[in-house]
Amino acid sequence: MLNKLFIHSQEIARKIDQCAINEYHIPSLVLMEQAAAECCRIIQNKEDPSKKICVLCGQGNNGADGLAIARLLAHEGYEVSIYLPYHKTLSQESKVQFQIICSLAIPYTDDLDTIRFYINQSDILIDCLFGNGLSRDIEGSYKQLIDMANASNKKIYAIDIPSGIHATSGKILNCAIHADTTIALDCFKEGHWIYPGKEYCGNLLLADIKIPTSLHLENEHAQLINEELIKEMLPKRDDHSHKGSFGKALMIGGSKAMPGALAIAAKACAASGIGTLTLMEPDCIGDLMAMKMDFAMHLRANDRDGHFALSAVDLLKQNMDQYDLISIGNGMQRNEITIEMVKTLLSSNKTVILDADALWAMQDHLEWLNRNAPTILTPHVKEMTFLTNKTVQEILESPFSTVREFTNKYSNCILILKSDITYIGSKNDFYVLSRPNSALAKGGSGDLLCGILTGILGHKISPSKGAACAAYLHSKSAEINKDPASINSEDIIKELAFVLQKLRKD
Numbered sequence: 001m002l003n004k005l006f007i008h009s010q011e012i013a014r015k016i017d018q019c020a021i022n023e024y025h026i027p028s029l030v031l032m033e034q035a036a037a038e039c040c041r042i043i044q045n046k047e048d049p050s051k052k053i054c055v056l057c058g059q060g061n062n063g064a065d066g067l068a069i070a071r072l073l074a075h076e077g078y079e080v081s082i083y084l085p086y087h088k089t090l091s092q093e094s095k096v097q098f099q100i101i102c103s104l105a106i107p108y109t110d111d112l113d114t115i116r117f118y119i120n121q122s123d124i125l126i127d128c129l130f131g132n133g134l135s136r137d138i139e140g141s142y143k144q145l146i147d148m149a150n151a152s153n154k155k156i157y158a159i160d161i162p163s164g165i166h167a168t169s170g171k172i173l174n175c176a177i178h179a180d181t182t183i184a185l186d187c188f189k190e191g192h193w194i195y196p197g198k199e200y201c202g203n204l205l206l207a208d209i210k211i212p213t214s215l216h217l218e219n220e221h222a223q224l225i226n227e228e229l230i231k232e233m234l235p236k237r238d239d240h241s242h243k244g245s246f247g248k249a250l251m252i253g254g255s256k257a258m259p260g261a262l263a264i265a266a267k268a269c270a271a272s273g274i275g276t277l278t279l280m281e282p283d284c285i286g287d288l289m290a291m292k293m294d295f296a297m298h299l300r301a302n303d304r305d306g307h308f309a310l311s312a313v314d315l316l317k318q319n320m321d322q323y324d325l326i327s328i329g330n331g332m333q334r335n336e337i338t339i340e341m342v343k344t345l346l347s348s349n350k351t352v353i354l355d356a357d358a359l360w361a362m363q364d365h366l367e368w369l370n371r372n373a374p375t376i377l378t379p380h381v382k383e384m385t386f387l388t389n390k391t392v393q394e395i396l397e398s399p400f401s402t403v404r405e406f407t408n409k410y411s412n413c414i415l416i417l418k419s420d421i422t423y424i425g426s427k428n429d430f431y432v433l434s435r436p437n438s439a440l441a442k443g444g445s446g447d448l449l450c451g452i453l454t455g456i457l458g459h460k461i462s463p464s465k466g467a468a469c470a471a472y473l474h475s476k477s478a479e480i481n482k483d484p485a486s487i488n489s490e491d492i493i494k495e496l497a498f499v500l501q502k503l504r505k506d
């Protein structure tokens, strides 16, 4: 049973396979048999044995997996046919698997017209043309096969990764199988979690092929966030505690035009268990904030034109030492004063969370991030353009390397790159959260996350683990039994209490 869901690049996944074979002495065919048995078990659980299955195999080891899967499915009583290219081009492992197929007399062909017939006769296709070894554009008969499979409208299971999707970039190399289900082998590949690769996977599952966990941990990896991981990491709350045990937070933000952003963040922070919370807001919204927030204390700063006046910078300098962690940005407005306040905070030794307008304020001052205390930044993809030289398109195409480049450069930063998939990186950890939910595709969702993050970081937890917990809590609390169009921040904050309770109890 896999308790950690690792994500690797093509190169590292290959290296891990090779290490398992050469250094741990697990024969390649043993790994393959394990992979085939798991795939067969998954398919058997979903498909009746009366179904006819056509397995499309390539010349490499993804194809060898396909031959082993075909054999096991035939053994379970499915009617199976196989496409296999000309014998001479096959990998060593494929040649062994092919001999077994021949001795069992399972029908196979390398002829495109015959395979068209087999595909039409089948209920299900299994795509084993290319896996982690795809290295260049697909042309010729392989392209014809992929087009044929996609046009057939049959249900398709892709093994390891849909053929045509590059395992690191998630890009389509000329054409790709559009799968209904993809069974990743041993680990996820980065390309499973980048568009368009993710979309081509359909329902994405992971098969454990029993490669030692240590091999994943000692190589560069990311982990997919799931409930088990969060249960392990979520900070406990000792009953013999006091308000000082759970952090003293200051949240800075708000303006006449956007008081709600700070209010939402503050409520989410309170609901996440912060010990004490103070809101620093411009005076013009002070009364409103006091009415909205029973729980918080208030540090009112002078206002000008509906936002902080310059004197807020001095007020911050005089007061900031009292707090353990400070967030800044929600509903704050983009102006020189925001830049000055961010600069002040980043010259301190406090844990700082930069959100929303505070991220804009960083665009010409990235050197401020070279500090000893942790800085947690929460950009959505557009805000990420303030922090790199990349365009939105380039960030979307390379989220793993975008985050890694940033955290390699700013080694005490934790970056939460937000979209319907969220990528969380630090110098030591990398987490990916994928729980698409249109309930969160609304203004204010980012403020909620910032509040939950501040609340969780008040507890004793490393900032990157805290960031992973906050991202999970945020999305899990938005999974409410209501139409997503109507789910609002109040609903999500209420649900958070039950999500936390369940995670801590189980």
Ligand SMILES: NC(=O)C1=CN([C@@H]2O[C@H](COP(=O)(O)OP(=O)(O)OC[C@H]3O[C@@H](n4cnc5c(N)ncnc54)[C@H](OP(=O)(O)O)[C@@H]3O)[C@@H](O)[C@H]2O)[C@@H](O)CC1
Residues within 6 Å of the ligand: 017, 018, 021, 027, 028, 029, 031, 032, 035, 058, 059, 060, 061, 062, 063, 065, 091, 129, 130, 131, 132, 133, 134, 135, 136, 137, 138, 139, 142, 159, 160, 161, 185, 209
């Ligand atoms: N024991 C193990 O190691 C385990 C491996 N496992 C399985 O192995 C899979 C990886 O196997 P793999 O490395 O053989 O790569 P695979 O994806 O089958 O294709 C490579 C072949 O395709 C060729 N080729 C590439 N691009 C091409 C193109 N555009 N058009 C045409 N040809 C192209 C390439 O040729 P070359 O580039 O060398 O000229 C080479 O011949 C992995 O996904 C998993 O399923 C698991 O069972 C776990 C244990």
Ligand SMILES: Nc1ncnc2c1ncn2[C@@H]1O[C@H](COP(=O)(O)OP(=O)(O)O)[C@@H](O)[C@H]1O
Residues within 6 Å of the ligand: 356, 380, 418, 419, 420, 421, 422, 435, 436, 437, 438, 439, 440, 441, 442, 443, 444, 445, 446, 447, 448, 449, 474, 475
């Ligand atoms: N379709 C979606 N599925 C899952 N999460 C989403 C989706 N759309 C947005 N989110 C999440 O909601 C939050 C939106 O943040 P942001 O864009 O900063 O919102 P705002 O600035 O309006 O508060 C992020 O955490 C993002 O990951």
Ligand SMILES: [K+]
Residues within 6 Å of the ligand: 062, 127, 128, 129, 130, 131, 158, 159, 160, 161, 162, 163
């Ligand atoms: K495949």
